[in-house]
Amino acid sequence: MSSIVLRTEVPGPASRALVARRDAAVSGGSARLTGIAIARGKGATVTDVDGNTYIDFAGGIGTLAVGHTPLAVVEAIRAQAGDLIHMCSIVATYEPYVAVCERLNALTPGTFRKKSTLLNSGAEAVEAAVKIARAHTGRQALIVFEGAYHGRTNLTLGMTSKFTPFKHGFGPFPAEIYRLPFPNPYRRPAGLDIDAYIDHCIAQFDHALVAQVSPSAVAAVVVETVQGEGGFLPLPPRFAAHLRARCHEHGMLYVADEVQAGMARSGRLFAVEHYGLVPDLLVSGKSIAGGMPLAAVTGSADIMDAPAPGGLGGTYSGNPVACAAALATLEHIATPAFLNRARAVGDRLRDHLQQLQAAFPDTIGEVRGLGPMLAIELVQNPATRIPDAALTNALTAETLKRGVITLRAGLYGNCLRFLPPLDMSDEQIDEGMAVLAQALPAALAATREACT
The missing domain is CATH 3.90.1150.10 (Aspartate Aminotransferase, domain 1)
Structure with missing residues (x-):
């Protein structure tokens, strides 16, 4: 039919x-x-x-x-709306917010102790990840990549690559954002095989740590595991491993933006699982709550605790109804x-x-x-x-x-x-x-x- x-x-x-x-x-x-x-x-x-x-x-x-x-998500929304539509997590604690964070801490890659914070959208979550990285490292600079899309706030627009239509007429954008080439094997230079091309991209990244910004100034390398708006370009595994190694070597945080690529979109709950890679901070969103507005940052507890109290949060961040939807969604999507x-x-x-x-x-x-x-x-x-x-x-x-x-x-x-x-x-x-x-x-x- x-x-x-x-x-x-x-x-x-x-x-x-x-x-x-x-x-x-x-x-x-x-x-x-x-x-x-x-x-x-x-x-x-x-x-x-x-x-x-x-x-x-x-x-x-x-x-x-x-x-x-989906029936389970609809029922969870209805039930929660009958009990508590909103409170604001800044004012008081409610169980759905805590439960979502506990669930994400358990599901995200890594065996260390983790914490999470909840936001309304992917852009807010990326921006929160930047705040956390800067607070933890005491550094300001960010490394991002050509083809990236990280959101529509001023900071995340500065991090986003495509100018038209996203950035046209909206500048100026923040400083201390360094944009480097993202490997696109389909559009590699003529005469290079894929391995040689990945070697070239790795060399470009390392050169930028000398020619553009010192790694000692970099708070985070923020990268989509699979570029979304950029055309569904997966990170080549060897390039991803190199980024992770350089971050570890220089104390830069590896921030995986999985707003679009996460939540089973790649066939794993998180796309980094395909790489055996554990980021310092993982940003999730979009499908996390079955269509309700919710996003999150999850990472090592000591990193997540770096911002001073009050440095993170918002009026609607982690709304009870959105959290109830997320719990029902995660119950299904992680099976x-x-x-x-x-x-x-x-x-x-x-x-x-x-x-x-x-x-x-x-x-x-x-x-x-x-x-x-x-x-x-x-x-x-x-x-x-x-x-x-x-x-x-x-x-x-x-x-x-x-x-x-x-x-x-x-x-x-x-x-x-x-x-x-x-x-x-x-x-x-x-x-x-x-x-x-x-x-x-x-x-x-x-x-x-x-x-x-």
Whole structure:
């Protein structure tokens, strides 16, 4: 039975009317990627206000690893809202906040004693990690990487790499942020094999510790285990091991930003588990609370205790309802059955995408990712590897018309990324991928027509 049900054109009249109200009432700076208006969701599907049902490969940009409205999370939210909607953890202690921190301390890699702090969003959590690192080390400088996305606050925008649209018109940004190349094997210089290229990237990192900033001034190296907005680029294992070793050698903290890559998105609960790597601080968010606003920083207790009392926190940080949702989510997402299904989803998706690449070798330059965190990179020519952002935009439009929600990504806006619920059925994967296979030639035709 098909999951996709299309009753009107897309977007339909009710969606167009609600989106028109949004455009009239909401700041134009608030991004809107599609013209549909959603009324409800269940599992891997959402239904719009016109009654059209879509397979959702966007997943709230990675916040819905357990799917839309999972029963246990919904029940936990309802129960908690009946007891205590808000208190503020600064004013008083409540059990859900403590329980989430205890659970994260137990689940994150490392056998040492850990502590956590809770925030509202990934950006807040990254910023809190920076505060903790600076307080612990007494240093100010940060090392970040090209292609990184760390959030939209002023500090995290300074750490974020892509200028347009994220940073355009919003400067000045903070000082003491040093941006270094992130290994992208697909775009390595001609003539270098992958091992030689990784050697080159390692040498660039070490050179920067002399030419750009002394390691004695660096509080933290902040790196996404898999770059999200950057195009789903996993850290090459040898490069990751080198970063960890240099951090240990020089007293720089290794901060793993797993806001998008964590919570089973890579097929492990945390992506660093693929590397056997234990960061000093691990930042989690997005899918941690089943769609409710929550994020966290977890690390060694002595590091986490470095800020003075009152140095961390916020009015809504660790809201009781969000914490109740997180406890129900973690109860499900950390099980072997869920993680096994996440890996199976990744295997099936990758197989479909590789088949599509074989059918369109001049268009799909690379299929990449870690586990089910997958993307395809679209190019104008496989030899020159010129990014094709226009095709990517046309492709997201074509899949939407056919009932599948997809998202672009990448420094050049030419990647299609997949962030579906991780327990979606094989039938839904196959149906969604069949739509993608229909949409790609239509998008190619549309972009060719636009160029003539």
